[in-house]
Amino acid sequence: MKPQTKVGILFLGALVMLVIFAFALGSLQPFSNSYELKVAYNFAGGIEVGSPVRVMGIKVGKVRSIDFEPEFKMPTTGEEVKLLIVISVDKTAWPTIRKDSQFFINLAGVIGEKFLEISPGSLEQPELSPGEVVRGQDPPRIDQLISQSYALAGKVLEFVNRNEGSVIQTIETMNKLVVNFDKMLKQLERTSKDPEVHRIVKNLSTIMEDGAFFSQKLRTPEAQKTMALINDLIRRLEPLDGPAIKKFLQQEGIKAKLF
């Protein structure tokens, strides 16, 4: 075999292996079976080109490119979004992604691999069209939360420093209040054990019971009738004066020294 032939075979072998490697690594996809989507974010939480895209936890594609679009506005809402992430999604998983699907950026694995998770949409919603721009859910910014907590802690500290006197006074007053409340509770406990108080409470209870019994009796029809009769009698006696009552009594044969 000529040296040229051997070198040629080696070169072709290397080329084939290179293509296989590129294919295995996902850098080369000649038979693409996926659609593209553009997901808009204002904060992408460290996602990179090549990061996996998952639907319901299953890998269905990857991040193709990350583009900065300073003047982009969402077509539907007009919201300013400066980052467009182009993702590919397998055709098999495409029907599960609907208009109401949400696009999260999550963290997985021991090495903290970032991935784009798509929540499946409901059947009532229409499917997305390939190449459509959708708004993703910006992941929470831990750094921002920490800095806000620091700021809050600083403000609290500043407030305490500035109002040290009044804060101490408030605490002392609260302390006194608690002491007094404690004293009151102790007094109450002592009082509840006094036999005289016991007796009074018992009598009060009896009175209350009697009152309840009396008021119950008053509600009966008989009592109502009696009340009505008394009322009637009083109304009839109202026009009578002293001599008339005397005459009436004399007629009845009752002798009495009245008025």
Next chain:
Amino acid sequence: MTAVADFSVYLLRSLKETFTPPYRYKDIMSQLEFVSWQSLPVILFCVSFAAIVTIMESSFHMKLVVQNDALVPGFAALLILRELGAVISALLLTSRVGAGLAAEVGSMQVTEQIDALRMLGIDPVRFLVVPRFLACIAGGFLLSLIANLVCLYCAMLVSELSLGYSPGAFLTGMRAFVDFQDLIFATIKGATFGAVIPLVSCFFGFRCKSGAEGVGLATTNSVVVSSVAIIVLDFVLTYIFSHFY
């Protein structure tokens, strides 16, 4: 110091002649066949064992440190692509091709064939160094590419047989760490190491002292200096490539 100055002049001359046509394609091809085709079996054999050791060692260390060897495929693949594939094949190439070149040019120097070439008006650098230089650059490129990929394949095989990771799991783990640029950097390293070997070997061959002892010394020195140069260049290239990540 004289040697360094001589080498600098010789290096510049070699580079100048390399970029001056015409080229002797037949000679370049026969040298390329010697460098790549004939070195391939020994290099593939050695990198296969390197892959086995890499997988087993990284698994041992991972289990020791993080009690889990799930990251071994990605870690081993990255180590192979960034270092092992290119460096092992270059060192093997040094011992095989570098020693041969130094001995060949040294013998020519001792037997005054170099002087004969000069008398015939033929530039020995152009006649001897340039074809070997070009062949070694191309051979280093090809061999590092093939060695890396075969090494990765062996690593995949070993991790399936020894650790129970399927090829799919290996590739998934590998994708988390490895980029296509890692392979490109590995081939650049391979080509650079390949370029070092003929330059150093021929330089020591030209400076060979008379006698069999002189040839032996030139061969030894060329292998030692080439190996050291490869290790140092590996550091320099790794440092440069680290800015691309």
